[in-house]
Amino acid sequence: ELKVEQNPLFLSMQEGKNYTIYCNYSTTSDRLYWYRQDPGKSLESLFVLLSNGAVKQEGRLMASLDTKARLSTLHITAAVHDLSATYFCAVVRGSGANNLFFGTGTRLTVIP
Amino acid sequence: NAGVMQNPRHLVRRRGQEARLRCSPMKGHSHVYWYRQLPEEGLKFMVYLQKENIIDESGMPKERFSAEFPKEGPSILRIQQVVRGDSAAYFCASSPGLAGTNEQFFGPGTRLTVL
Numbered sequence A: 001e002l003k004v005e006q007n008p009l010f011l012s013m014q015e016g017k018n019y020t021i022y023c024n025y026s027t028t029s030d031r032l033y034w035y036r037q038d039p040g041k042s043l044e045s046l047f048v049l050l051s052n053g054a055v056k057q058e059g060r061l062m063a064s065l066d067t068k069a070r071l072s073t074l075h076i077t078a079a080v081h082d083l084s085a086t087y088f089c090a091v092v093r094g095s096g097a098n099n100l101f102f103g104t105g106t107r108l109t110v111i112p
Numbered sequence B: 001n002a003g004v005m006q007n008p009r010h011l012v013r014r015r016g017q018e019a020r021l022r023c024s025p026m027k028g029h030s031h032v033y034w035y036r037q038l039p040e041e042g043l044k045f046m047v048y049l050q051k052e053n054i055i056d057e058s059g060m061p062k063e064r065f066s067a068e069f070p071k072e073g074p075s076i077l078r079i080q081q082v083v084r085g086d087s088a089a090y091f092c093a094s095s096p097g098l099a100g101t102n103e104q105f106f107g108p109g110t111r112l113t114v115l
Helices: none
Strands: A004-009 A009-013 A019-025 A034-038 A043-049 A056-057 A061-066 A069-078 A085-092 A100-102 A106-110 B006-007 B010-012 B019-024 B029-036 B044-051 B051-055 B064-066 B075-079 B086-093 B108-115
Touching: A009 A019, A019 A085, A034 A069, A043 A056, A043 A069, A061 B044, A069 A085, A100 B029, A100 B044, B006 B010, B006 B075, B006 B086, B019 B086, B019 B108, B029 B075, B029 B108, B044 B064, B044 B075, B075 B086
Parallel strands: A009 A106, B010 B108
Antiparallel strands: A004 A019, A019 A069, A034 A043, A034 A085, A056 A061, A061 A069, A085 A100, A085 A106, B006 B019, B019 B075, B029 B044, B029 B086, B044 B051, B064 B075, B086 B108
């Protein structure tokens, strides 16, 4: 069974600090996604990573993918309160598949 | 361009009743996915459909749950004889089904509460 693990599960950080969320997955995948979810809300797509070494940045968030290590990172630079949310990574199984396997999520709280 | 629509947003049922959840995909999208999210957990895949076809239902419980995506109208996730353990948020996503990212866009979810 495909397993997707994130760490940490909970992250409390002060505004202005940097931190990284890690996402490990157990089998080959050709696509990795990062989503944000606010409490009681739906999922907002942040990044889609397709190839080894892919790096994407949007504002204070930067995502990278190492397919050989089966690892993706979501780096937060100079956190602000508005980034408080739960972040999920998700992968598809193998190549050509479509259904997503989600990680457990990382609940981020940015303290003013 | 409207996003993925789901209704109802909140649904309360008593044990033993039926729950019907509806999902209208984004315009131009022909692929629909249903996921379930239990409190404090990630989303779990349930079923993947294209128009009039179930492509992958490996995540669906064997009993009481069914899904369809008819030629006309929304996709429907049906739960018969609901139990308390069915209480969860049910999210629908759609994608264009094209090669490349085939990114899935999520609806607002239906929060089912079983009393």
